Amino acid sequence: MCGRYMFEPDKNPEIKRIYQLAVDxxxxxxxxxVFPTDETALIIAGQRQVQVVAMKWGFPGFKTGQAIINARSETVRQKKMFADxxxxxRCVYPTTGFFEWSKAKQKYKFNFSNDPQTLFIAGCYNYFDEKPQSILFTxxxxxxxxxxxxxxxxxxxxDxxxxxxxxxxxxxSFLSNAMPQLVSQEE
Structure with missing residues (x-):
């Protein structure tokens, strides 16, 4: 489900540069x-090149206070909420890893290695009450x-x-690509 991830500018020079672009x-x-509904750094289309912004993670849900944070890549083109x-x-979440919980409620952090490498997650965003909000794809x-x-x-x-x-x-075409192998650490 990918309900949390890390954004650590102090542990990764590339994330530090992305963070600084957002701050600037x-x-x-x-x-x-980073938790759902947090303001998170995102890479989006700019006029001539990509730019870094920050926006709330999560589309408004069907109930008051609910946030939809993920969309299935297999159905985003068909679901009215996500298709447009x-x-x-489209946007990209720069991270230094993400968390998942096992059925036994054990928390695991995933990345390419045990170091906080940059891991980019595909997503999209929309405007709600004139404010941008984003979701990531699973x-x-x-x-x-x-x-x-x-x-x-x-x-x-x-790249x-x-x-x-x-x-x-x-x-x-990328919506159905095979994903890279990752390393997990128990938290």
């Missing part, structure tokens, strides 16, 4: 462990996740960010 643009993204945002407002789990959880984030490589944001054909 007047935003104050949450650092450390996927087509017109997909079928691979071998590195399946024993812990039945979903995993849709993970991009750094795929521009294509995800600007190239509709790439974004549509």
């Amino acid at each position: 643009a007047g935003f104050k993204p949450k650092t450390g462990e 945002s996927f087509k017109n407002r 997909t079928e789990p691979n071998e590195s996740m399946i024993k812990i959880h039945d979903r995993m984030p849709l993970i991009l490589r750094k 795929q960010i521009n294509a995800w944001i600007y190239d509709d054909a790439f974004a549509n």
Whole structure:
């Protein structure tokens, strides 16, 4: 489900640069462990190149106070709530890893290694009451996740960010891509 992730500028130079770009643009993204509804750093389309902003993580839910934080990559094009945002407002969550909980309620942190490497998660955003809010995409789990959880984030490589944001054909095909193998640590 990917209900929390890390954004650690003090432990990762690339995340520090992304954080600074957000701050320089007047935003104050949450650092450390990021929870649903937090203001989070995101990479979105700019006029000539991508830009870093911050916005609330989660679309308004069906009940007051509820937030929808994830969308299944397999159905985003068909679901009314997500289809237009996927087509017109794709974004990327820069993180230093994400958390999942096992059925036994054990918390695990996932990344490419045990170090806080940069991990990019695909998503989209929309405007609600004129304020932007974002969701991230999940997909079928691979071998590195399946024993812990039945979903995993849709993970991009750094060199795929521009294509995800600007190239509709790439974004549509990427929704069904196999995900990279990850390493987990018990928390």
